[in-house]
Amino acid sequence: MATLESTEKPVSRKNYNLLFSLTLVGLLVALCAILSIATNTFATGNNIANLLRQGSMIAVLSIGQTFVIITAGIDLSVGAVVGFATVIIASLLQAGFPVWLAIIATLLVGLAIGVFHGFGIVKMGLPPFIITLATLTSLRGIGLLMTNGATINITHQGLAQFARDSFLGIPNLFWMVVVVAAPAYLLLEHTKWGRYLFAVGSNPEAARLSGVNVSKLIYLAYCVSAVSAAFVGVLLSARLGVGNATQGDGWELQAIASSVIGGTSLFGAVGSVQGPLIGAFILATINNGANLLNVNSFWQRIITGLLIIAIVYFDQLRRRGK
Amino acid sequence: MATLESTEKPVSRKNYNLLFSLTLVGLLVALCAILSIATNTFATGNNIANLLRQGSMIAVLSIGQTFVIITAGIDLSVGAVVGFATVIIASLLQAGFPVWLAIIATLLVGLAIGVFHGFGIVKMGLPPFIITLATLTSLRGIGLLMTNGATINITHQGLAQFARDSFLGIPNLFWMVVVVAAPAYLLLEHTKWGRYLFAVGSNPEAARLSGVNVSKLIYLAYCVSAVSAAFVGVLLSARLGVGNATQGDGWELQAIASSVIGGTSLFGAVGSVQGPLIGAFILATINNGANLLNVNSFWQRIITGLLIIAIVYFDQLRRRGK
Amino acid sequence: MTTETLASTVSAVPILDLRDVEKQYGPVRALKPLTLSFMPGEVHAIVGENGAGKSTLIKVLTGVVKKTSGTMFWRGTEVSLENPADAIAIGINAVHQEVVLCPHLTVAANIFLGDEVLKGGLLRKKEMITRAQAILNDIGFDIPADVQLGSLTIGQQQLVATARASVRGTKFLIFDEPTAYLTRQEADQLFKLIRRLKADGVTIVYISHRMEEVFELADRVSVLRDGNFVGTRNIDETNNAELVTLMINRSLEQIYHKEKVAFGSEVLSTRALTGTGFADIDLTVRQGEIVGLYGLIGAGRSEFALSLFGRNPSTSGEIKWHGKPIAIRDVRTAIDLGIALAPESRRDQGLNLNLPISLNINLPVYDTLQRGLTLNHRGEIDRAEKQIRDLAIKTPSRRSLASSLSGGNQQKIVIGKWLNHGAELFIFDEPTVGVDVGTKAEIYRLFGALLKRGAAIIVISSYLPEVYELADTLHVFRSGKQVGTHTYREKTEEEILALAIGV
């Protein structure tokens, strides 16, 4: 609530962000430390690799989502885009297209979806919630229609191998997070486009008066989100070896949650790349730990909910304390 | 986006709302007219009764949701509360409690959830998105834990009969919408609390400096939403004759969509009771029509998405045109 | 380019020429066909009542809104300004009436927004901060460049907006009531800046409700009334009375006046009151008395007022209400006691911008409008209509959104919503910011009526002539401390100013 933020002290945004990520890292480290003591399997190379693989997809999604949230928008379609993208790439591969072409085509489909969202928001004046909810619904329908609800088997082996392999001891899937996060970080923090994204989220009127092309930036944000989601679709299809339109169900909420845990404000103009990334891995660690500790899956839900509250509350406290 | 609203013309809110609902009603009527021509079963008493039953639950949810959205918040937990409430009432009934007591207890559970949300937002400073997302996750866990994933069969016949019966030719379930909508309308439009809700959504600081107890109103909004959801749980358990923790999945998005289709702004301070109601029945009519026309389930999704875009776009056009 | 250099050397060619420019917002004719020229290098003042169309004119000139009809010539060639970027591109910049910057960005980022310093496509953040700091220092504004804008007071934000507009290769710079939130000292700095820009050949358009500023700065002045262009005068061929008459179509004798009202019993007093932003404040306010608080931006007056109103409760010291010690822990307590506060920032604290005027005006009194289960709609309507009438709020309907009003008319709501509240102590924080001369007189008359009813008033103002003339007792604040207390006209304005600055 804006109410509660009004008492915030003047703090330079930069230092604040750094400190915030540090504390989130602290939390993640604490979680890992506890799990290393509680189980003798957590701190094994194999498990860490698993953890990195498991968190990577939501991490990429949450980075894209963060771009959108910074503009005070929201992208509910990302889960559906992931599922749809697995269908696209699987179909293309099975139709005999080379991998690189199939990947590019899938990303272009993501781009088209992002452009459509931008168009709906900028030109048609639709609220982001509505246009992306509509896409969510429709895309699942289109994906199911294309496959008739079935799974498309990807026979191409290279892709699956890639998803399983590691490079320098770190799973390729995690490298893909780096591949997305590094340019995203650069874009957000070190280019004028990034700055304009914050400006648009903070006060679109001010941005417009400064000559910023607000529409273009909204296109940009939704394209980043949709292309990230399509990319996650590529990764997921590689990991699963199939294309299936129902995959990625509910991932939009996980991505948004990761982003918010990572310090992004749903009111816009507050967010980073590192925050959501850590948020995603905190969630992945909770799940991984619960599995290792053999926590009943129902309890696991309850605990996840409570931990989300605890983490964000803790963060609020720290912010106010400063 | 705030950008796009800045060009809005000054139009009196009241007339505007009336006109807006009229046009939505117009849309609903148009939909019904088309379906009456396209099928010979739509315009039968029996089908209209079905339609009223089918739309009633989302309608009640969307009214509650609207209270929250007017304060610039969001309640993602409502679907989970519905499922959880079916479990509560089913357990109580099977444990031999009288119906009235079971209903009251279930509504009280809803109230407690609403109070918890208010507490999280007001006292703990959590964003509404996060606290209600956490409740969504946890409540499903608790419900599953209580039932072990099973369905609780409600052997009490009166409740099921009630859900099936009609009064003055109109299904009881629809009367329940009236039972919720009428006081909600009164509260929102004809009491100071209603005015305060708008004020809080528009500018909480200005509201506070005008003597409005902002915290209390946030509690109020989330309690209305959660109690409405618990009430829908009661209705659903009556209609299905079972309690099951996984029911109501995704209904939060449907409720929010209905609310937004009905003219509520996710930025707060704009909304009504009649709008979401009509929004919910527009969605129900689309589904009912698609079922009657035997549209393939996959196409049905695509069409629903496109119609949502069309309806909201049409509404934007009309607003700007004025 | 040759035409451009040619045009600028021939001073007879207007830099900007408007022919029959008109602007309508739906049914509202904010600007009726207007023909007006701006000459290169002049300071051109624009005056007019609230809602006369001044800001609308500025918005048309800067491409913020599109004109409904008419033509515009920039150095002799027709231009169509579709959006702010077009205006910026040809060198038109503005400091708008409402501070329109990004609260989440740093001061430096705001100053360079849309014009970032880049190297290899990447932002030079450090350099921008250094340069922004240099700009601020150069102009003489004491504001750190690396903090978030939102953490500054509204006055400081206004200065940042000014700094920002003046450094971007501007050839035509518009100020829409830039001194509304500035003290005399800051205003002087601003004037220095304006003269410097003028010397550099920049054309300045200057909008203000303060006549002395117009006479101090302007070469020519144009008057708008009700969206109509009334006339342009050379500054040395006109006077205050003539301008006021042109503006409001009648003459106005006494602007600052406080009606003589006998003081009654003490309403509120504080002893050594301390809180965030202020310390050790002792003051007393009696029935029939106006207590003025004067100081520079950030002197702690608003914080002090907010603590009396229970928004940010004080941390130590004592408050007495009618002689009895009390604690004011929240706003409700203050209102129930009989304290009313018209806050400083209408945008952030005073108004619910996207709600109807009626709701805004009635917000503090809905308690009394609730009859049993429902609301007394008649009473709600009557009260809104009465305030709109009494304060001459210019609007088509009580149902219009507050955001559709001109700045001054918005300010009237902020004040109006408390007027019939029946409070015993009124605190007005910068009550006449952006209010035109006629309405100002009206507001002062309302103060008089309140006093006669037995109320007490605290007025906070950064506009010294106002508090100087209004206040029976004037307290001067500096950096959160009370540095002087004087009765009416006990000291000269210069002495008070010196005290506030601390020289």
Added chain:
Amino acid sequence: AEDVTIPVIVKDTTSYYWQIVLAGARKAGKDLGVSVPELGAQSESDINGQIAILENAVSSGSKAIVIAPTEYTALGAPIDQAAKSVPIVGLDSAPNSQALTSFLSTDNVQGGRNAADALAVAIGEANGGKVEGEVALIKALAGSGSVDARVQGFEEQLAAKYPGLKLVYDKVADGQAATALNMTTDLLTANPNIKGIFASNLIMAQGAGQGIAENNVKDTVALVGFDSDDKLVGFLKEGVIDALIVQDPFRMGYDGVKTAFAVVKGEKVEAKVDTGVSVITTKNIDEARSQELLNPKIN
């Protein structure tokens, strides 16, 4: 042998069916003295989630793993991978992998065929022996392996044996009973001549059954459900549901763990076991075997 850990990974822990599988596994764990972590994704369509759980189970040092693969292709490679470190016993549906040490399954395709047969019988009884008319299908989920197999069997059998029955309505209700109920009422409105409905899982049968009860058409519209619980048995007894196709999830879970433990101990096990599908109607409901299937000892 408490230090032997044999996790069981099901498709969807929130479903009653899989809870019964887990109950069977739990019982086996107690009987055999092995620890049996009960794992699974939270939705049948969450393939990625199940793979993650499998990976975690491998790295947490299990002696053997029992898994019900949620998707044929996608689980193939991960199971191959896992089988390099521990023996894997498959349940319910097959993965695309040759690495399973043993595989205990329900033949869902056969279940679908049985459903078609049962529906035909019920329609015949209600229409004086004439097995013809329009029938409908309500699916729980799109893209779920076991549902697809049932549907496949159902459609094949209709085509092969009951040319008089025409499938005119085929819908997906996204796992929501209320949606299945709405679809059923709309179906009955649009096609008053409908003769029978096949609801592809427990929740669908609950919704469809409620729809039939609500519209009072239990004598004219036949309904066959898949899986069972109290609610559905109630419907069966009232005549709302004509037949339930039930599997033996308890045994599947029990035998799954038992087999896996045998593998751990180095014993020889059957490569393939069919745990069977049964059709339950009012005629055989009181038989001991039926009661055993309908009332698994879940706790």
